[in-house]
Amino acid sequence: MGCNADLSDLRFGLLALGDRSYDRFCGFGHAVDGWLRRSGAEPLFDPVEVDDGDAGAIRHWQHQLNQIAGVASAPDWTPPAYEPWRLASRTLVNPGSPGAEAYHLAFEPAGPAPDWSAGDIAEIGVPARDGQPAPGAREYSIASLPEDGRLELLIRLMRRPDGQLGLASGWLTQTLALGDEVGMRVRVNRGFHGPSAETPLILIGNGTGIAGLRAHLKARASAGAGAWLLFGERTRAHDAFFDAELQAWLASGVLTRLDRAFSRDAGGGRYVQDLISSAAADVRAWVDRGAAVYVCGSLEGMSQGVIRRCSRRWARRVCWSCWKPDVTAATSIRVFHPADTLSSRAKDAGRSDHVHARRRLGYGVSGPCAPGHDLVWADEFDRDGAPDASKWTYDTHANRGGWYNNEAQYYSADRLENARVEDGVLVIEARRERMEPTPADWGGQDYTSARLISTAGWRGGFVETRAKLPCGRGSWPAIWMLPQSPSGWPIGGEIDIMEHVGHRPGVVHASIHTQAYNHVRGTQSTATTQVADACDAFHLYQVRWTADEIVFLIDDAPIHRFANDGRGDPETWPFDKPFHLILNIAVGGDWGGEEGVDDAAFPQRMEVDYVRVYRPAD
Secondary structure, eight states: OOSOOOOTTOEEOOEEEEOTTSSSTTHHHHHHHHHHHHTTOEESSOOEEEETTOHHHHHHHHHHHHHHHTOSOOTTOOOOOOEEEEEEEEEESOTTOSSOOEEEEEEEESSSOOOOOTTOEEEEEEOOOTTOOOOEEEEEEOOSOGGGSSEEEEEEOOBOTTSOBOHHHHIIIIISOTTOEEEEEEEOOGGGOOOOTTSOEEEEEEGGGHHHHHHHHHHHHHHTOOEEEEEEESOHHHHOTTHHHHHHHHHHTSEEEEEEEETTSTTOOOOHHHHHHHTHHHHHHHHHTTOEEEEESOHHHHHHHHHHHHIIIIIHHHOTTOOOTTOOSSSOEEEEOOTTTTHHHHHHTTOSOOOOSBOOOOOOOOTTOOTTEEEEEEEOOOSSBSOOTTTEEEOOTTTTTOOGGGBOEEEOSSOTTTEEEETTEEEEEEEEOOOSSOOTTOOSOSEEEOEEEEEEEESSEEEEEEEEOOOSTTEEEEEEEEESSOOOTTTTOEEEEEEOOTTSTTEEEEEEEOSSSOTTTTOOEEEEEEOTTTTTSOEEEEEEEOSSEEEEEETTEEEEEEEOOSSOOTTTOOOSSOEEEEEEEEEBHHHHTTTOOOGGGOSEEEEEEEEEEEEEOO
């Protein structure tokens, strides 16, 4: 798996076996999953993790296979053993909300009550009706603890596009009468069990995802520990779930801090990810103290914004020695999308394209991680607007006379149409347009774009950019480095971390140029690799630069190595001085326009999630 393959025609499901008592839980399964995805294969569903032969996970795998095969039950299917529970109470908790109704339900066991922990799951068997086969089980986050004497849930009523109620949510919130029994079992979900009471805990959630976080808060209260909650919903007046409890916990110190965002309130428009950005310094301080970060809520409701901010801010920063997919680190980030917030909703609404209930942050980092490195420079692109002027300048010097390689773009400066930060990413956008009004340095170009240069420079280190590339014919995005002090080309050297031309989508190049090795002579040191979804997904484009060699990587997999020949000859190794980083999209030119420019494909944009630079610790 050291090299990617073209598996764009493959769809796959993956069963990962492991034991949580080991550090790299399901590590090989996650490595295979990452390689398949990088090679263009499409997952049919998220990996199913099996902890020490857990029967529930095996049954979940069987269920996924049944969904694919279109059968209701496989021959080796073993139905779960459900116990009877009676509906004791049901309360509409958001009357008047602009969103769908949410109900707080409490069940009491008809027999002996089972034990469970905060983070565990209630699996409810949905009965057959109208002569149709039973639709199967639904899973919900448990919002209470055994000592409460009741198993509590928070369920949102779902409606199909035709207005019909969801099969499970409609039954549980509308049809089921008080005192009626349901078949239910408690499923252990060790991956979302809480940390020790001594570990600081940050809880992040939205909507009915607060159910699982409420159980964690109850557990922290019982243990005499505290937590910080960041929560988002639509309106404060109607959707402040469990507000009285939260205020009481805040007063007693169980909640050491409570941050909430309500997106539909007047002057609002803020979401959970905005809370993370505004509290960035405090979150980082908690993480530096070893805090565990738990996220619970709807993937579609919370959006990728929370996931992106969490993974950018904490994953590689706090676990530089290697980010593990199972998040078994001193500081852990666990992301749980309970089935009631996404996969059960999808099934409830009659869709077959649901996803699994649980995902975790992280990109399966392995190879280049190295203890003893410090983060020395980064831009996480957290604030919308123009790029940070303290970190980036605009290169416009050749606009009037025309850019190198016969490129066709005009590079603008401080123009949001061409370079801006939005939704947590830097956007560099190439557009088919002539500048109006005409700027003084305009050279008659029919395209605009941006070329950003970092204000800082580095001699050696590990440089990493997470980016999604444009693929329109005529686009030529690049992530590269030149000497901070101009010394002429190619004598000064050039490090091309990533180049891509739109007429060859998914083909990524990494190259070194020196006086002895450059493309003019046809002697450049280069490598080409296929990244099938480079234009649809974010990937890590990296370079590790030492005194002995420069190694290029994509998603932590080395693709090319250029060695110092040790002769001390600047024509072969000019990499003994600081280089700065350049991000740009060129248009057309000798290479980018080799097969012409498709004007209809523009605008084209490169999105950059973050840039990070690491240096060996002193």
